[in-house]
Amino acid sequence: MGLLSLIIDFFKIGLFTIGGGLVILPLLQEVVSKNGWLTPEQFANMIAVSQSTPGAIGINTATFAGYSIYGILGGLLATLALVLPGSILSVIIFNFINLYKNNIYVKYALHGIRAAVIGIILVAVCNIAKVVLFDMKSVLLFGAMLVGVMKFKRHPIVYILIGALTGVIIWR
Amino acid sequence: MTQKSYKMVGDYMNKRITFLQCYTAFFKISLFTFGGGYAMLPMVEKELVEGKACISEKDMLDSYALAQTIPGIIGANMAALVGRKVHGIKGAIASTMGFISPSIIIIMLISDLLIQYQEHSLVNNALKGIKAAVLALLIHTFIKLVIKSKEYIRNIFSGLLILAAFISVLFFGISPIYVIICAAFAGMLYYKRKGK
Numbered sequence: 001m002g003l004l005s006l007i008i009d010f011f012k013i014g015l016f017t018i019g020g021g022l023v024i025l026p027l028l029q030e031v032v033s034k035n036g037w038l039t040p041e042q043f044a045n046m047i048a049v050s051q052s053t054p055g056a057i058g059i060n061t062a063t064f065a066g067y068s069i070y071g072i073l074g075g076l077l078a079t080l081a082l083v084l085p086g087s088i089l090s091v092i093i094f095n096f097i098n099l100y101k102n103n104i105y106v107k108y109a110l111h112g113i114r115a116a117v118i119g120i121i122l123v124a125v126c127n128i129a130k131v132v133l134f135d136m137k138s139v140l141l142f143g144a145m146l147v148g149v150m151k152f153k154r155h156p157i158v159y160i161l162i163g164a165l166t167g168v169i170i171w172r
Numbered sequence: 173m174t175q176k177s178y179k180m181v182g183d184y185m186n187k188r189i190t191f192l193q194c195y196t197a198f199f200k201i202s203l204f205t206f207g208g209g210y211a212m213l214p215m216v217e218k219e220l221v222e223g224k225a226c227i228s229e230k231d232m233l234d235s236y237a238l239a240q241t242i243p244g245i246i247g248a249n250m251a252a253l254v255g256r257k258v259h260g261i262k263g264a265i266a267s268t269m270g271f272i273s274p275s276i277i278i279i280m281l282i283s284d285l286l287i288q289y290q291e292h293s294l295v296n297n298a299l300k301g302i303k304a305a306v307l308a309l310l311i312h313t314f315i316k317l318v319i320k321s322k323e324y325i326r327n328i329f330s331g332l333l334i335l336a337a338f339i340s341v342l343f344f345g346i347s348p349i350y351v352i353i354c355a356a357f358a359g360m361l362y363y364k365r366k367g368k
Contacts, residue, residue: 014243014244014245015243015244016243017243017244017245018243018347018349019240019246019347019348019349024245045287048286048287049279049283049286049287050279051299052286052295052296052299053275053278053279053282053283053286054202054203054204054205054206054274054275054278055202055203055205055247055271055272055274055275055278056202056205056208056209056212056245056246056247056248056271056275057207057208058245058247058248059202059245059247059248059271059272059275060275060279063272063275063276063279063280064279064283067279067280067283072280075276075279075280076276079272079275079276080272082244082245083244083245083248083268083272085243085244086242086243086244086245086248086249086252087244087248087249087252087264087265087268089242089243089244089249090238090239090242090244090249090252090253090256090264091252091256091261091264093238093242093253094238094252094253094256094257094264095256097238104364104367105360105364107363108359108360108362108363108364109356109357109359109360110234110356110359111324111330111359111363112333112355112356112357112358112359112360112362112363113234113237113352113355113356113359114230114233114234114237114321114324114325114330115324115325115329115330115331115333115334115337115355115359116237116333116334116336116337116351116352116354116355117233117236117237117337117352117355118233118314118317118318118321118325118334118337119333119334119335119336119337119338119339119341119351120237120240120337120338120341120348120351120352121210121213121236121310121314121317122314122334122338123337123338123341123342123348124208124210124310125210125307125310125311125314126342127342128207128210128211128303128306128307128310129307131303132300132303132304132306132307133307138300138304141301141304142304142307142308145304145305145307145308145309146308146311146312148308149308149309149311149312150312155218156204156214156215156218156305156309157200157204157215159305159308159309160204160206160302160305160306160309162301162305163301163302163303163304163305163306164298164299164301164302164305165298165301166301167297167298167299167300167301167302167304168294168297168298168301170297170301171293171296171297171300171301172293172297
């Protein structure tokens with residue numbers, strides 16, 4: 001019974017998380033406090049851990065919450081329930097667009113969308129820059145990274161590992 | 173007309189990748205994504221646009237835009253959209269599973285450990301360094317995206333749309349969903365008038 005309500009609640013969260021990422025937090029907070037699943041301290045831990053582990057923050061929080069409440073099965077089911085509505089809708093919308101991809105209006109709409117999304121990605125760049133560039137060391141590290149990325153064109157994994165290592169060394 | 177038929181041929185030429193490749197590609201992408209959905213773009217570009225060459229930059233932009241307008245987690249939606257494109261419904265399932273697997277494994281294995289050490293500066297400092305790398309990677313991806321989509325954004329209308337989207341999201345805090353929906357209608361109206 002408990003597992004079922006866990007699934008239903010996370011399915012609902014997935015359905016109403018519009019805009020992704022941090023939008024999930026208020027929804028999640030409501031659900032876990034309503035059911036008394038997590039203490040405020042556990043909730044704070046969950047956010048900290050979700051932000052410092054790889055993967056999308058929303059997915060990490062769902063796994064964490066499900067795992068803390070009902071163990072491994074809880075973590076699995078909460079995460080699956082969370083992504084299910086979005087995945088189903090994604091496939092439906094993809095099929096719809098694919099069906100009409102030669103429709104002139106769909107093409108025009110996609111032209112408009114492609115321009116707007118470039119502006120939106122630029123906002124993401126600015127927002128992350130505000131958080132990342134907080135002192136001289138971070139500016140220098142970022143500058144060196146940018147030169148490295150532009151010049152050597154290695155796999156992003158290489159730069160992420162170098163970043164982690166350098167971060168540990170320079171902010172010791 | 174010729175350009176249109178060429179584009180259709182181009183769509184058919186999209187290489188399909190296997191079920192397992194969908195899973196491993198998105199497993200890798202998720203494993204090296206720190207931050208929001210945007211942080212996965214450099215990995216998607218390297219793995220799927222350049223590496224396996226199964227989607228184009230244009231597909232990546234489209235699916236990223238669509239993923240934001242669909243309820244749920246942007247990264248998982250994007251995995252489903254891209255997976256559906258490169259290997260049908262099975263591909264959508266494999267990609268989504270690949271995308272959520274690292275979270276499930278890592279959180280279950282190390283969340284207890286991380287809670288103990290979250291005050292420890294080692295993890296925080298590593299993350300600061302990772303974020304500097306993510307910013308550099310993202311700028312690189314952004315530049316490549318702009319260069320590759322030159323043909324769509326060269327006109328004044330597109331330039332204005334980019335600017336309007338940027339200002340409304342950054343300065344007015346309007347949700348990207350509404351911006352994308354408005355841009356879709358703006359595109360329809362503008363190009364329809366122009367087409368006449």
